[in-house]
Amino acid sequence: MQVLVSTGTLSGGPYTNIGQLPASTSQVERGILLPLGAKFVKLQTTGTAYSVDAVTYPSYVCVTPQSTTCPTGQQSVGVVMGAVTLRVRR
């Protein structure tokens, strides 16, 4: 399956072919490193039909891990907490 990407603001392209995903009859997940910025992804099949579940990218944020540091003479104790209530289904 051909993978093409476009940096434009419209989905019309132009598109650059950045990779070919090998065929697999079982569900697989493949990663491709973007060689250029992209907003739109176009997938093209030729002689083989494909089923596509999702195209995703990782989004990174910096977070501060929970602190388990205590003053001298003290120790950190963790208690597992669960959800308090069930809320309205949305």
Next chain:
Amino acid sequence: MTNYANATGVPDGTVASLAVGGNFVLDLGSVLPAGTIVTIKYASANTTAPLQVEVSPDNNGYTNVAQVPGNTVGTTYSLYLPFDTEFIRLTTTTTAYTVDAVTYTSYTCVSSPVASCTGAGQQIVSYQKGAAAVTNTSGTITYTANNLKASTGVQNSSWSYLQNNSSITLDLGTLVSAGNTVNIYNGTYQYVAGSSVTAPLQVLASADGVTFVNIAQISPFVHSGPPYNTTSIVTLPINAQYIKLQTNATGYYVDAVTYSTYTCVTSPVVSCTGNQESVSYQTGTQSIGTATGVTTPTNALGVADGTLASMPINTTLTMNFATTVAAGNTVAITYSAADLASPLQLLVSVDGVTYTNIAQLAQSTTLMTSYVTLPVAAKYIKLETTLTAYSVDAATYTSYTCVSNPTTVCGPGQQAVAVNTGAVGTAGTVTGTTSPGNATGSSDGAFAAMAANGILTLDMGSVVPGGTSLSFTYKATNTTTALQVFVSTGNSSGPFISIGQLSPSTTSTTQTLVLPVSAEFVQLQTRTTPFSIDAVTYPQYSCVTSANTSGLVFFDANVNGISNSTEAGIGGVTVKAYDANGNLVATTTSSYGNPGLNTPAGYYVFTNLTAGQPYRLVFSYPERPELEESTYGPDNHGAVQYVLGATQNHDFGMYVPSTLCSYSGDTRLVTGSGLYAGATSSVFSYQYYDRSAIVQQVGATQQSAVPASQTQDLLPNQVGVPLGLASQRGTNLIYMSPISSNLASIFPQAPDGSSAIYIANYNAPDGSQSFQNYKLLMKLSDLGINVGSTSTSLGGNSFGVQGLGGLDFSEDGKTLYVVNMYNGKLVQVDVSGVDYNNLPATKPSNAVELTPPSSLANCSGGVWRPAALRQFGGKIFMGGVCDAEISQSTSDLKGVIVSYDPSTGVWKQELSYPFNFNGGGGIIPPSSAASATFDYGVGGGKSQKSWSSGADVQPVLMDLAFADNGTMVMGVTDRLVYNAATSGGQTGYILGAWKNTDGTYSLENAGKLGPYTTTAAQHAEIASEGPGGKWFFNQSFYYCCHTYTFSGGVFIKAGTNEVVIGAVDPGHTGSFGTEYLSLLNGSPQYGVPQAVGIAKLSRITGAQQVCDATPSIEIGDRVWKDSNGNGIQDPGEPSLAGVTVQLADAQGNVVATAITDADGNYIFSNQPNLTSTSSRLYNLPITATAPYVLSIPSLGTDASTVGVSLTAVTQAPGETAGATNTGLSAINNDAFLVNGIPTIKLNAPGPAITTIPTILGLPPKRPLATLSGTMRMPTGSRMPMSWVYPM
């Protein structure tokens, strides 16, 4: 109707069902900050579509943050919240899910519960207290003991069974503070056939019994059959008096809920003064109290002797010590259990009325001894059985006395000699003994025959002083029970005290016991084993004419200035004698020991000094730069001594500052180990001297227990599996480098990668060195160090060619060294700025790689592959092998140890030897199908192969350790074991190299290591293997199954004369742990299983002790009368006693004041473990970075000072008035008058002084700058003072 609410709360086995295309929202109760870890416990109908996880801070806009993969069995999934979140929406698409709970961990800081003991000599002791009462129940509960008390009290295997949806609330009887732990003894099994075990046991806590907080969930442990003991330890986040245990979908058994009670007790170990040393012996109970249902209860009286009292289930045995044993003492219970169902309860009392349950003794079906430190005083011992019958041999406590070596001091021209003196006759009770007179006199081959249960009392002729060594020459008919030894001071009918047991030997043997008390009568008692007694003798000293001037150079491992009986002599030390005119008149060298001539190691003698004439003796040891003079004391008279000719006992004590670890003796030993067959921890620790679970004889009965002090400290998902372990002295911190291999099932990669270095913190507030926590120090890759990856391999094996090897510190602890196995270089990291409590902010900022010159290893046909690293005497030793990977020729295979001296930057080859002998692994017995799979050392050893050939044994020089006498012990393992779970030679071997007088090393050969010859028996199949066809060290302690048992990790504790190695089967056929071997004869001392029944192939990877001390600083020397006024301490010039010497800081504040002793000596020291006298002051707040001033405000009134003027101070050649003393000479005067007071100004012994030059034949000292902060004032810095008669 939906059941989505089942997903609220903590995991409880009740689930919310989310059909295809469904969703629901959970409110976590408050906004959790980004970075919080959220865990989802769930299962799915199939694995087609993931569960979508969306989060929101306000239940409006949602962000999809995770897709949880399907799992039909049930599992948990954790994710970091990328945003602040209160609401979580779970959405299904084409796969249905069930969700048990969505949880997070809330952390709070609570006080550490263990109080520090502040009293002198105190230690902390804890014992478990159980719940006092059941206050509430719900649901259905049944009881094995058929009453509500089943779950009260301590662990006793009396169970309450909580069926599904039931609860029990227990009152602990007192409010237990947050931070304390509660032990929950519980068990689960499939109570109803076919039912599932899914739901955890809920643990709730409350201070008032009304409002409960859920504090933990205990996971089920599936086990068929009766309840299986599981202990869960929960730290209380709140103050609590009530604990509620709640079941949901799974029933649980509950035995007990307990909490620790801590008390400070005083150690009973006597601190002896003068030239005395502590001797201990066991004392048993004297009489029986309650013994209903117990068979032959009197067999439990006295000391352990192999005769047993039988306690059926639910019985009690009460015994009386006849004296109140103080808290802090140790009681030893020797017993065995009929099965492993229920522990033996140990209760104690001072009045025989009110008892305190202080311990539940571990079950063992073989005879074992459990040691329990008394938290309260005890006169009475009560043992209680519940569901398991026990056999009890004895309950004893340890008594300590101080004794002196009774050597006679003789005058000039004489020498003390010992004559072995035997018993003069029998006395008192003699029963069951034929020809008792044959046991009198000295050993002559004629035996008195003692039948079983015989008694033989011997009269030694006079009272033999305590401290004397009694020698027993005897043999036994079999090896079933020991010979009991008792002594009485002045009456042949007693009372007698037990001083020890002599192990049975079917061949004639001689064993010694030190008399803890003075005694004239010795009584021997047999049990079921008959013994034959040749003689009982003791050395009787007398003075004879002698021209010898002699003494002993000894290794003062505990740095107390006393030559303790376990401390070895030091050979090769040069001793020079100067006469009163300063002329060198004689030179000799201390002996390495000659058993044939009865010459002890360290002994030196002059035969040509004139009796009664004064001499100066000067000791030097230029080839042993790692040695320093020990503290001045009763036996250590210093490196310069003033003696009279033809007198003896001029002893000199030394130690190795770089191996000093602690003054307390019993440090914590930390081991790293891989995972196999159920083992989960990768870092264990226990007390070095914990002998509560040992095997002492080759081939003895298996030991099923592990040391009582053992803890499992860290998991591989925290720190990986440590290969290198290094102790940073004075900090209680252990630094660890993880092993890197592609065998993830046994050696999982560290979570921070193969370049990570971790720190395990054993700095417990109570000083116990119990494990606290750990931190990542750094990743060397962040500092540009490339250690490769597991894709780097040689012969398909990634071990040894990438990742980190061993690590260790410089002598001052400020620089960390670690082996980079990827390139064979030595990585050097400055850790002087690291503050454990302030990591990662203080992590190291740079690292450099040092390249050993290739000419040192001089490999041909291969590459030098270092793995081992150890610092000794300031030098960094790297051990590796020339791997012959190119030539594939075994002749190119060799072991090479090189050293790097940080003070000079010089590299040196220390040892190179060929692998031309068989060792390690084993040959698969062709008849054994099992061994075809598990080939771990059966049969003879294998020839060693080049790396990359794929065959075992491919030698890896895994670890190094150094003994007090400089001996280097090397541990060699098989590289294949780090690449294959069960194939290959799973074990290796250890071997030693002797340090010669010239500083070079010689590999052991034909069972000889330097002057020592092995006495270690070997399995017949390997008896002709090793260098020269015989090993020095025993390679297969537990004989039953394996010929080689070393698995990695070598450690030597200074002063012990033993090496500790990591091993498989250290006393049990299904275990891994440690073995202790003698450095003097290679024989095994004992084995300590770390895990039994599992994990024998887990493979110890490294071992190291936790260190709380650094070498001390000592200031002092001698005040003498400079009769000829030349400023030099000439032989024959008298000492000045009773002189006041004051130590002040640079601002004039007095630190301490000493009064010189009869020899004019005075000492100021910061050493903590010694008892101060008026002349020797210890535990002072002296630091290595501050200048000090010594002065003499008063000469005192001792007769030796008559006619001496305080202001008549002589000036020594080379000294300048007013200057800071440089300590250039150990024999001159350093004092000058300042404001009319004799004064010495001392610089800080650290950076201000860079070198001390050679003087008077003393060796050059290392630059002090490398030891700043921890520096002992060297010998040359001792500050003499002198006075002359008024002119």
